[in-house]
Amino acid sequence: MRWPGSTTGEEPVERFRPTSGMVVGWVGVLACLAAIGYVVVARHSVGGLRVALGCALAAVVVYITQLRPRATAYASHLTLHGSLRDTVVPYLAINQVTLGQTLNVFVGRKRYLCVGIGRSVGMEMRQRVRAQGVGQVAGASRAYEFAGRPQATRAGGHDASYAVFVHQRIEQLVAAARLERDRHLERTGVDVDVPPVRHTPARVEVVALAVTAVGFALSLLL
Numbered sequence: 001m002r003w004p005g006s007t008t009g010e011e012p013v014e015r016f017r018p019t020s021g022m023v024v025g026w027v028g029v030l031a032c033l034a035a036i037g038y039v040v041v042a043r044h045s046v047g048g049l050r051v052a053l054g055c056a057l058a059a060v061v062v063y064i065t066q067l068r069p070r071a072t073a074y075a076s077h078l079t080l081h082g083s084l085r086d087t088v089v090p091y092l093a094i095n096q097v098t099l100g101q102t103l104n105v106f107v108g109r110k111r112y113l114c115v116g117i118g119r120s121v122g123m124e125m126r127q128r129v130r131a132q133g134v135g136q137v138a139g140a141s142r143a144y145e146f147a148g149r150p151q152a153t154r155a156g157g158h159d160a161s162y163a164v165f166v167h168q169r170i171e172q173l174v175a176a177a178r179l180e181r182d183r184h185l186e187r188t189g190v191d192v193d194v195p196p197v198r199h200t201p202a203r204v205e206v207v208a209l210a211v212t213a214v215g216f217a218l219s220l221l222l
Helices: 022-042 046-067 121-133 140-152 159-188 203-219
Strands: 014-016 070-073 077-081 085-090 096-099 103-107 110-114 198-201
Touching: 014 159, 022 046, 046 203, 070 159, 077 103, 077 110, 096 159, 103 159
Parallel strands: none
Antiparallel strands: 014 070, 070 077, 077 085, 085 198, 096 103, 103 110
8 A cells, every 4th residue: 555655666656747937938048939939940140049038038937837737646646747846745744725726735734735726817806706696605615516517527627727637636636545545544554644745856857058158158257
């Protein structure tokens, strides 16, 4: 039996794509790559080198801010991918999951968020109005269940529907982990130790950002 924190040989259960920034991110990265290609072919000069390094730095920044933030579900934990670090949250440590303009995971009094998954401002305002109209004021998650349930069954729908799907899917995984813990406790009489939340740096992105930033800064001295 594999419990939260045991990641050996563990494959993702589900990868959740970002709900915003994808188009802007890919357009930005491709534009930077096109500019670098033009410089390599047509601008063999110090000025061209500066432009190429500046575009490389811009491409890295666009990627880490627009394309990298997302979430991945494993059998025992949820990984929230940020711009420069990942947060590993065991399901058994999660007290609550909410969805606003970001995906919010609460462990005790601490909130861990994923900026890549969330609802637009307009969608959130409509949800609040609808929730007030039906008298659901017990919490945001109840409003999401009422207003978002019809759309949440389709993971491939528009971004608002998909964000609701992600929210509900994570709640299902948390509930399943708690049920498995209860069954384990009933069988063995021994409770499960819940590992702490862990943070791991995004090493590739950190190195890429550092190299392109230093390279661009040095080019300005030439």
